[in-house]
Amino acid sequence: MASGPIPQAGHPASPAHGPSTYAGHAPTMHPAPVLSARGLVKTYGSTGAETRALDGVDLDIARADSLAVMGPSGCGKTTLLHILAGILTPTSGTVHHDGTELAALGDRARTRLRRSDFGFVFQDGQLLPELTALENVILPRMLAGVPRRKATAEAASWLDRLGLQGMHERRPTQLSGGQAQRVAIARALAGRPSVVFADEPTGALDQTTGQTVLQILVESCRETGASLVMVTHDAKVAAACRRTVAMRDGRIAQEFVRPEESSAVAR
Ligand SMILES: Nc1ncnc2c1ncn2[C@@H]1O[C@H](COP(=O)(O)OP(=O)(O)O)[C@@H](O)[C@H]1O
Numbered sequence: 001m002a003s004g005p006i007p008q009a010g011h012p013a014s015p016a017h018g019p020s021t022y023a024g025h026a027p028t029m030h031p032a033p034v035l036s037a038r039g040l041v042k043t044y045g046s047t048g049a050e051t052r053a054l055d056g057v058d059l060d061i062a063r064a065d066s067l068a069v070m071g072p073s074g075c076g077k078t079t080l081l082h083i084l085a086g087i088l089t090p091t092s093g094t095v096h097h098d099g100t101e102l103a104a105l106g107d108r109a110r111t112r113l114r115r116s117d118f119g120f121v122f123q124d125g126q127l128l129p130e131l132t133a134l135e136n137v138i139l140p141r142m143l144a145g146v147p148r149r150k151a152t153a154e155a156a157s158w159l160d161r162l163g164l165q166g167m168h169e170r171r172p173t174q175l176s177g178g179q180a181q182r183v184a185i186a187r188a189l190a191g192r193p194s195v196v197f198a199d200e201p202t203g204a205l206d207q208t209t210g211q212t213v214l215q216i217l218v219e220s221c222r223e224t225g226a227s228l229v230m231v232t233h234d235a236k237v238a239a240a241c242r243r244t245v246a247m248r249d250g251r252i253a254q255e256f257v258r259p260e261e262s263s264a265v266a267r
């Protein structure tokens with residue numbers, strides 16, 4: 001599955017009705033985006049043998065919006081996600097979060113920002129195997145400076161909210177793939193992040209479990225007002241987001257905004 005139009009219902013974004021994407025088109029009445037990327041270029045490797053993973057990406061992410069990043073393997077999706085989240089530094093270009101340029105922050109300030117403002121959900125959960133479900137949710141909160149008692153209460157409440165009552169003390173190996181992803185979602189959302197980044201969050205799950213987990217992820221973000229940035233190569237998964245950008249060879253090749261009523265996930 002390589003190039004071509006995104007095979008799903010909806011309309012292409014039009015500058016008149018779509019959200020602001022490029023600075024030049026943004027009507028001034030739009031609230032400032034939570035994340036704003038300009039001219040992102042990322043090369044890996046040394047001169048002569050370099051891979052240009054990103055080749056000039058401009059992207060604004062609105063508050064409380066959901067964005068799917070699609071495209072074939074190797075087109076730069078994960079690289080873009082990691083740069084937006086301040087995990088990777090771009091070769092050139094900028095990312096602003098709430099008006100602050102990520103590169104202008106030192107490593108420690110950037111780490112603090114990630115812990116306090118961003119949540120992450122990866123393909124296979126990446127839970128710490130020696131910790132219980134509850135401890136996996138508590139740990140990043142304590143790293144963010146929240147007292148243990150408060151972190152524990154919040155973590156327990158998130159696990160319950162996501163249907164994991166009675167499983168707080170289980171270790172990741174004692175959970176199904178879908179349950180583990182729910183723990184990962186609880187972990188991502190417990191800090192009330194402004195942005196949740198998800199990289200193929202349902203990629204390791206069967207279709208039915210994947211749909212359930214996807215629904216929980218999208219709804220939890222919506223309920224807490226977090227923006228969701230989700231990498232996927234699956235059009236069905238992307239359909240849960242309001243907006244989709246399709247990447248090809250390190251660039252955004254197409255953009256697509258779904259009409260409200262056709263969201264694949266029930267509200
Ligand atoms: N750490 C790395 N070192 C060298 N090349 C990399 C590295 N990470 C990604 N790449 C290359 O950059 C390109 C984009 O990769 P990636 O962002 O992972 O794409 P996707 O997530 O869309 O599959 C690919 O050609 C990949 O091989």
Ligand SMILES: [Mg+2]
Pocket residue numbers: 077078079
């Ligand atoms: Mg990837």
